[in-house]
Amino acid sequence: MDNVNQAGFWQQRYEKDSIGWDMGQVSPPLKAYIDQLPEAAKDQAILVPGAGNAYEVGYLHEKGFTNVTLVDFAPAPIEGFAERYPDFPAEHLICADFFDLSPEEYQFDWILEQTFFCAINPARRDEYVEKMAALLKPQGKLIGLLFDKEFGREEPPFGGSKEEYQQRFEGCFDIDIMEMSHNSYSARQGSELFVKMRAK
Numbered sequence: 001m002d003n004v005n006q007a008g009f010w011q012q013r014y015e016k017d018s019i020g021w022d023m024g025q026v027s028p029p030l031k032a033y034i035d036q037l038p039e040a041a042k043d044q045a046i047l048v049p050g051a052g053n054a055y056e057v058g059y060l061h062e063k064g065f066t067n068v069t070l071v072d073f074a075p076a077p078i079e080g081f082a083e084r085y086p087d088f089p090a091e092h093l094i095c096a097d098f099f100d101l102s103p104e105e106y107q108f109d110w111i112l113e114q115t116f117f118c119a120i121n122p123a124r125r126d127e128y129v130e131k132m133a134a135l136l137k138p139q140g141k142l143i144g145l146l147f148d149k150e151f152g153r154e155e156p157p158f159g160g161s162k163e164e165y166q167q168r169f170e171g172c173f174d175i176d177i178m179e180m181s182h183n184s185y186s187a188r189q190g191s192e193l194f195v196k197m198r199a200k
Ligand SMILES: C[S@@+](CC[C@H](N)C(=O)[O-])C[C@H]1O[C@@H](n2cnc3c(N)ncnc32)[C@H](O)[C@@H]1O
Pocket: 004, 005, 007, 010, 011, 021, 022, 023, 049, 050, 051, 052, 053, 054, 071, 072, 073, 074, 077, 096, 097, 098, 099, 114, 115, 116, 119, 120, 156
């Protein structure tokens, strides 16, 4: 299970085009969330960690969001994104381990979660929660989708439940929304929670 902590594990998946998680489009609940944001949100600092092919980042960019940062430790999807979006600021494409991001250097208004939590080793979930909270400004928001389902495998995606997430996140976050998503991508309907929480 430790191999999922290594960039090479994921880079290989991209090189072999073995990317079953990739929807090839913006996740519909996240698109709906982005679409209802006001103009005033367009200069907010946004992070998309474990972004992969980063359809959400591309969509935010197309909609005129000017301060979006993508992080992934596999170079292949970042290179692909840079080719698809040559006008996206290169300094906002960060090829690094999310867990190495320094809160002294980076502070965000909100962070978008999309099949990143389920990709990390479950032993690192508390570390994930603490790092997310540290990278957010006070009251900054973690928005996204978490599987409400167990996959029962020793490889990603690693599942979970609403009860587990409530317990894990409540120390660092006020949970505003954690409910079954009603507009998920077809293959994920009934299996993912839409979450919106604020860093304490
Ligand atoms: C399951 S994929 C999801 C990609 C994308 N969010 C999507 O929904 O298509 C997980 C992604 O997280 C990246 N990743 C996993 N652990 C990471 C870490 N510690 N730091 C940065 N990226 C990581 C992988 O390289 C991979 O691109």
